[in-house]
Amino acid sequence: MSIETSFVYPGQGSQFVGMGAGLLEERPPLTAVFEHVEAVTGRPLIEPMLHGPEDRLRETGTAQLVLFAFGIAMTEALAEQGIAPELVAGHSLGEFTALVAGGWLGLDEAAAAVARRADAMARCCRERAGAMTAVLATGPGEVAEVLARYPGRCDDGRPGTAVIANYNAPRQTVISGDAAIVTEIGESIRAEAIGAAEPLPVAGAFHSPLMRPAEKELTDTIAALPLRRGHTPMVSSITGEPISDLERYRDALAGQITAPVHWTRTARRIVAHRPRRVVEVGPGTTLCGLIRKIDRRQKAHSCGDTSNLRALAGTYA
Structure with missing residues (x-):
């Protein structure tokens, strides 16, 4: 079955100071989206999004909520132009934005869950030094072989860990785990010419066992989410499959930050x-x-500012 449009929502790391400035200036009613999420969560979002400083916007608690609110606001801006998706999906944090955009979860409940998720993940980052590295120009099988050679130990002698956190493209994989071990593996990948290894500017080891305390902390929050059948089909990035059974999906969502x-x-x-x-x-x-790396024939458009919005509206017109 062919469709007209699919929306996909990015995860943490795509934020930058000044994002949303043109959107709020040209479409003042969208400020209400950010103000509503601020009211629900008790967190300032507009000020750090527009003015920073960068270190503050990079903080997990701020970054995740800003990106979540931005995605919802831009979805509303697209709807005003008559542009709506027939399929949605989100990468990591973007899963929650997609749930709201697709009608699977209410805005207030999702915003509160994202705030708790971000706080729990931030605590894990403070308690144990983690890191993430993108491995390019080689496949996940080769990366898994390297990981198997490094059971690793932390600086204090504890057993350490490193796992594949993101299967982003056929030749782009992200590893995550204890900082010292991830650094050592990245150096080994470069030294052995297996591929390129680029450390990511993140606060910790997302999508790894180091997030297990956060997963346990969020168990009750995810169990209580009022998930419902959405008006727009959604593919989950946890499983890579369309959501069909809500209870099975809830189980998957409960383990999202370690999976x-x-x-x-x-x-x-x-x-x-x-x-x-x-x-x-x-x-x-x-x-x-x-x-585009997964399928070069597929047309993909970014919509992160008002110029993108106008250009996209023009393609529909």
Whole structure:
């Protein structure tokens, strides 16, 4: 079955100071989205988003909520132009934005869950030094072989860990775990010419066992979420499959922050519907780039500012 448009929502790391400035200036009613999320969570979002400083916007608690609110606001801006998705998906944090955009979860409940998720993850980052590194120009099988050679130990002698956190594209994988071990593995990958290894500017080891305390902390929050059948089909990046059974999906969502992101599988599911366009709703072009790596024939558009919005509206007109 072919579709017209799919929306995809990026995760943490795509934020930058000044994002949303043009959107709020040209479409003042969208300020209400950010103010509503601020009211629900008790967190300032507009000020750090527009003015920073960068270190503050990079903080997990701020970054996740800003990106979540931005995705919802931009979805509303697209709807005002008559642009709505027939399929949605989100990468990591973007899963929660997609749930709201697709009608699977209410805005207030999702905003509160994102705030608790971000806080729990931030505590894990403070308690144990973690890191993430993107491995390029080689496949996940080769990366897994390298990981198997490094059971690793932390600086204090504790057993350490490193795992595949993101299956982003056929030749782009992200590893995550204890900082010292991830650094050592990255150096080994470069030294052995297995691929390129680029450390990511993140606060900790997301989508790894180091987030287990946060997963336990969020168990009751996820169990209480009022998930419902959405008005727009959604592919989960946790499983790479469409959501069908809500209780099975709830179980998957409960383990989302320790489970790997299966974006390659997710993108292939989207592309199988032969959408006329895939729209990355959020700042940056990360997901557009990954989708093109997965299928060069697929048209992908970014929509992170008002110029993108006007250009996209023009293609519909």
